[in-house]
Amino acid sequence: MxxxxxxxxxxxxxxxxxxxxxxxxxxxxxxxxxxxxxxxxxxxxxxxxxxxxxxxxxxxxxxxxxxxxxxxxxxxxxxxxxxxxxxxxxxxxxxxxxxxxxxxxxxxxxxxxxxxxxxxxxxxxxxxxxxxxxxxxxxxxxxxxxxxxxxxxxxxxxxxxxxxxxxxxxxxxxxxxxxxxxxxxxxxxxxxxxxxxxxxxxxxxxxxxxxxxxxxxxxxxxxxxxxxxxxxxxxxxxxxxxxxxxxxxxxxxxxxxxxxxxxxxxxxxxxxxxxxxxxxxxxxxxxxxxxxxxxxxxxxxxxxxxxxxxxxxxAPSPYTDEELQSIAESLNEGARADREAQQASLKSSAHARARKAASAGGDYSHLDSRDFQALLKRGCKENIGSASLAQEAVRRARQQQLTSLDLQMILLVASSDTWAPARAECLKAVAASPETAVSVLATHAQVNGVANPSFTDHSAGQIHNAVFRSRAELALGGTPVCGEERTASVKKSARHQAALSLLARLACLPDPSQDQVRGGDSTTAKAKKAIEPAAAEGRQPVMVLNEYTQLLIISDLRFDFTMDGPSHEPTFKCTARAVHEGDVLVGTGTTSTKSSAKATAAADLLDQIHARLNRRESDAA
Structure with missing residues (x-):
């Protein structure tokens, strides 16, 4: 009308x-x-x-x-x-x-x-x-x-x-x-x-x-x-x-x-x-x-x-009680079948869109983590990811923006040569934060419907100078796969390195894990090399701080975050804390992303540690 x-x-x-x-x-x-x-x-x-x-x-x-x-x-x-x-x-x-x-x-x-x-x-x-x-x-x-x-x-x-x-x-x-x-x-x-x-x-x-x-x-x-x-x-x-x-x-x-x-x-x-x-x-x-x-x-x-x-x-009702019950059950069952069919249809359509986008190439940097993961899943599972998608994965790995599921798909699912640079970079990112290896392995176990990775632990020495040994194992298809045994002065660190070793073996990549305790001379030499500012130059500050923790140069390393501003334009502040020679040092970083705020705070804290070490060497000279 x-x-x-x-x-x-x-x-x-x-x-x-x-x-x-x-x-x-x-x-x-x-x-x-x-x-x-x-x-x-x-x-x-x-x-x-x-x-x-x-x-x-x-x-x-x-x-x-x-x-x-x-x-x-x-x-x-x-x-x-x-x-x-x-x-x-x-x-x-x-x-x-x-x-x-x-x-x-x-x-x-x-x-x-x-x-x-x-x-x-x-x-x-x-x-x-x-x-x-x-x-x-x-x-x-x-x-x-x-x-x-x-x-x-x-x-x-x-x-x-x-x-x-x-x-x-x-x-x-x-x-x-x-x-x-x-x-x-x-x-x-x-x-x-x-x-x-x-x-x-x-x-x-x-x-x-x-x-x-x-x-x-x-x-x-x-x-x-x-x-x-x-x-x-x-x-x-x-x-x-x-x-x-x-x-x-x-x-x-x-x-x-x-x-x-x-x-x-x-x-x-x-x-x-x-x-x-x-x-x-x-x-x-x-x-x-x-x-x-x-x-x-x-x-x-x-x-x-x-x-x-x-x-x-x-007039009497045209239906008996039993007939109404039967009609209701039939309508409900049909509606359930429709919902399942609709979900399958939507899933199939989403996969088709992600498959096309993953293989087409282009600029993926604008995608949020959810949309990027959808493309990553198709690209890795079907080995159809474009070179630009793999390169975006490299960029996000370097910025520590990949989730455990992202890392699991790249390291343990993708297999084509296109993904080789991304796989190497992802393992490097995990090595920089070795505790991530445990999460990636747990995700892999969940995806494959098997038990979480298990650890065999031993310790030796006095309580104040103990050495912890750990080996990680994951059973896939009924066959257990083990990594190398790794040592550290802290049980958790030994497990992290053991998990990193197992992850590298499953990914068929060179093992970046390391023993944190090998005796006084080797540890002292490694610590001396690690604390040289020149040796740390050009490396990710978070990775260096993690190494310093493993080498007992610092302890109690912690990153805390706060967020300010509207949800569409947030500002993240990261506070990095660590204990060095009995003193608590604090570094800060404020940027528009969580990962870059963490990197900035880590760099600030690292500068303070190097300044203290340089002063100590000057005083000793």
Whole structure:
């Protein structure tokens, strides 16, 4: 309908209004229509639902096809397929220009959105108008439009209903500017671009209100139908925490935070299911809920409608308790299969995109760690990574920006010659922080479904001058693989070097691990060489400090981080501390990345150590 087209008979001030069918432009399966009227002390909402039960008999061919399809599909992995045959749908859909049989749900609310009463009956819907989302938004903002008052009232009611649901703990939020909203189960979903306006909120809130009212109406009459039940996982946080996280994510507008929260809600919120009994709806925080407003598109709604009409007509229910239970189980199982198929389809598509990007080459420096890891995984597993992807891995290894999983894939999965420079650089990065070797081996064990690496430890000597020996072992495919035995004056350091040796063996690379204790003369000579500033020049400061720790030149080396500034432009401050000859030395570094702040702080601390050593030599001379 054009923005300024007028209905044939504009509603009077005290009329219930013109039934408005709000849907996608060009939609042919219109299940519902609404009227909203402002009352002196509240609102009246009327929802008309297409009478599909009258045209689809239980057990008929159309009914069997609808049951098998469960719901209409509008793209994605299921393609496009309507639940009902096109001819049946065309005959039963709500439409302009004709009287349509409907289930009518009328709910009255007070000023704060509390439902005061509900009436459910049969009705003939007349004079309905079809509007798309854009037309609704335009009309709400146009006081001269004949439908402005009704849609303005509908918009105000939707805001009141949303506020009430939020105050009662429902996981309900809309950010129509960025295109995010919560679905019935409280999970973040994307809103189609054409629907990102007030019309989306009007439809969602009115349908939720009608379904909630009908669930209560049915429960009061002890009607067995298909209720929509929802629960959260045991590991789900309190709903207040989830609401705070939703508020924060939407207020910040960070795409990464929104995506992370979307994944978390999928993890901790179970999918709602149908059952012929009431167990409540966690996401909506309601005692009871049904699906009833889309009988052309969802089979569960058709079942609910048949039960409701039978009760209104004083006839017995068309379903036994056992039949309802069987229908519910079948619908739930089909929905589970769809979710699994969708996940597989999304995973396959993501792999295809990552495969193409990993092999195409180009500049990968702009990718965040998550996106880079996706490309790295394809490139390493399939040995298709481009030279530029491998070079980016080299750069990130030097900057200590690779995770344990990144290192595991490069060192222990990738095998083509393209990855040779990256593999060598990654092992060098691990050698600079040998404790990382334990994490990489543990990741490798987890990926391969085997036990974590084990260590065989021995010690000798007096407590104040003990020597610790350690050897690391990992069983892969039933065959244990061992690294070289390594020694150190600290048990943890011996294990780190042993893990580094095993990692090098598994990667088929030269072993960079070393014994930290070989006797007084060799240790003294190595320490003397290591502490020469010229020997440290050009090397990574963190690597040098780790060597100094292993050689007992310094002790208690520690790096602490703080972050300041907005999330999209953070500033990281690193404080490096170590004990040298009984004194605590502190180095600092402040940059835009965590890794560079660590390197700057390490360099500052190293300069102080070298200055002390140079003064000592000068004094001795």
């Amino acid at each position: 054009p923005a300024h087209a007028s209905p044939a008979q504009p509603p009077s001030a005290d009329s219930p209004g013109v039934p408005l069918m709000i849907d996608r432009k060009g939609s042919l399966d219109r299940d519902d229509a609404i009227t909203v009227r402002r009352l002196p002390d509240g609102w009246e909402l009327t929802v008309y639902v297409a009478d599909v039960a009258c045209g689809v008999a239980p057990g008929s061919t159309a009914d069997q096809e609808a049951f098998a399809r469960r719901e209409s599909a509008y793209g994605g992995f299921r393609g496009t397929a309507k639940m009902l045959p096109r001819a049946v749908e065309a005959r039963l859909t709500l439409a302009e220009g004709r009287a349509c049989a409907a289930l009518r749900v009328r709910v009255t609310f007070d000023d704060d959105g509390t439902a005061l009463g509900v009436d459910v009956d049969r009705a003939q819907m007349r004079g309905a108008l079809a509007l798309d989302h854009h037309a609704v938004a335009t009309t709400v903002g146009d006081p001269s439009h004949p439908l402005h008052r009704q849609l303005r009232d509908a918009a105000e009611l939707s805001e009141v209903l949303l506020a009430r649901r939020r105050s009662q703990g429902a996981l309900a939020l809309y950010d129509l500017l960025q295109g995010w909203a919560t679905d019935e189960d409280g999970r973040l979903v994307r809103v189609a671009v054409a629907e990102r306006n007030i019309a989306y909120k009007i439809v969602q809130e009115c349908m939720i209100a009608a379904n909630t009212a009908l669930a209560g109406w049915a429960a009061e009459r002890d009607l067995l139908l298909l209720f929509r039940n929802h629960s959260a996982a045991k590991v789900a946080p309190p709903r207040e925490a989830l609401l705070d996280d939703l508020d924060l994510a939407l207020s910040e507008g960070s795409a990464a935070r929104l995506q992370a929260l979307q994944e978390r809600t999928l993890l901790v919120l179970r999918a709602a299911e149908y059952a012929p009994f009431v167990r409540g709806h966690w996401g909506l925080n309601l005692p009871g809920y049904v699906h009833s407003t889309s009988p052309l598109r969802r089979y569960a709604d058709l079942v609910v409608q048949r039960v409701v009409f039978s009760h209104i007509d004083g």
